[in-house]
Amino acid sequence: xxQLVESGGGFVKPxxxxxxxxxxxxxxxxxxxxxxxRQAPGKGLEWLSSITSRDYASHYxxxxxxxxxxxxxxxxxxxxxxxxxxxxxxxxxxxxVRGGHFNGYSFFYYGMAVWGQGTTVTVSS
Amino acid sequence: DIVMTQSPLSLPVSPGESATISCRSxxxxxxxxxxxxxxxxxxxxxxxxxxxxYLGSNRAFGVPDRFRGSGLDxxxxxxxxxxxxEDVGVYYCMQALQTPAMYTFGQGTKLEI
Numbered sequence: 001x002x003q004l005v006e007s008g009g010g011f012v013k014p015x016x017x018x019x020x021x022x023x024x025x026x027x028x029x030x031x032x033x034x035x036x037x038r039q040a041p042g043k044g045l046e047w048l049s050s051i052t053s054r055d056y057a058s059h060y061x062x063x064x065x066x067x068x069x070x071x072x073x074x075x076x077x078x079x080x081x082x083x084x085x086x087x088x089x090x091x092x093x094x095x096x097v098r099g100g101h102f103n104g105y106s107f108f109y110y111g112m113a114v115w116g117q118g119t120t121v122t123v124s125s
Numbered sequence: 126d127i128v129m130t131q132s133p134l135s136l137p138v139s140p141g142e143s144a145t146i147s148c149r150s151x152x153x154x155x156x157x158x159x160x161x162x163x164x165x166x167x168x169x170x171x172x173x174x175x176x177x178x179y180l181g182s183n184r185a186f187g188v189p190d191r192f193r194g195s196g197l198d199x200x201x202x203x204x205x206x207x208x209x210x211e212d213v214g215v216y217y218c219m220q221a222l223q224t225p226a227m228y229t230f231g232q233g234t235k236l237e238i
Contacts, residue, residue: 033225045166045174045217047228059226095173100224109224111164111179113186118173 002026002114004096009119016086016123022079022096022116029077033099035112036070036081038092048094049081053102064090086123093118127152127220131231138238144205146234148218153198154181162222165194165203168233169214177216178203205236213238 008020020036035050049070051058058070069082079096098114100107128151138144146165154162161181168174176185178194181201191206205212218231 035225035228037228044215044233045168045219045230047230050225050228052225057225061227109160109162109180109221111176111183111185111221112166112219113176113179115173115175 004098004114004116006094006096006116006119009094009121011122011124012086013125014086014088014123018083018086018121020081020083020094020096020119020121022081024077024079024096024098027098027114030074031103032101034070034072034079035097035099036068036079037095037097037112038090039095039118040089040092043092046092050099051079053100054107083121086121088123088125091121091123093120126227127154127222127229129218129220129229129231131216131218131234133234134232135235136237138208138236140208140210140238142208144208144212144236146203146205146216146218146236148196148201148203148231150199150201150220152222154201154220154222155198156222161197161201162220162224163194163196163201164219164221165192166217166219167212167214168217172214174217208236208238210238212236 036048067085096116097112100109165178166174182194193204215233
């Protein structure tokens with residue numbers, strides 16, 4: 001069963017830090033680009049960061065650049081997001097999402113077909 | 126940055142009717158490889174989003190053929206025929222032209238029965 005399971009969310013004060021984790025299973029994790037997307041309460045979806053399968057290149061939305069760091073451990077089929085200098089507006093549900101596929105020869109994009117259940121981060125004083 | 130604009134933001138329909146959601150991009154989503162990098166996602170109440178349509182017109186695994194994605198360049202449409210109760214939720218379009226460097230979502234369209 002293809003699955004992503006996030007963990008690490010919680011309650012933190014402004015300026016604090018958290019580390020989110022995402023465990024992948026049921027697919028060849030090293031072959032996929034991985035992404036974090038969040039959703040503030042009652043709001044829409046916001047792309048935050050992605051990391052490629054091929055060269056571990058990372059990309060960030062302007063809203064989190066310099067504060068959040070994405071990383072992956074292919075040996076453990078795990079994705080991470082380090083959240084620093086947290087702000088009240090970072091309060092959201094954070095989703096781990098599977099992206100494009102690189103089979104060693106070619107890259108294929110089939111949409112973001114696999115999402116985790118989400119982990120909630122609350123930033124408040 | 127590419128801006129995605131959806132309409133309407135709220136769409137009440139009756140079971141069995143059709144529903145049409147529009148999505149406009151500020152830039153063409155037609156990649157040089159020939160594909161249209163536009164996806165549609167549905168977020169059912171209390172759930173994570175799920176993929177409905179990818180690359181403009183391809184239904185995701187398990188999505189019934191009542192769902193049809195179309196469009197070229199900057200204007201896209203998701204049409205749902207014979208709406209059922211299980212179709213309710215918020216539909217988002219998303220551009221993936223710059224994958225994996227950036228993705229942008231529309232504001233979402235709430236489909237309700």
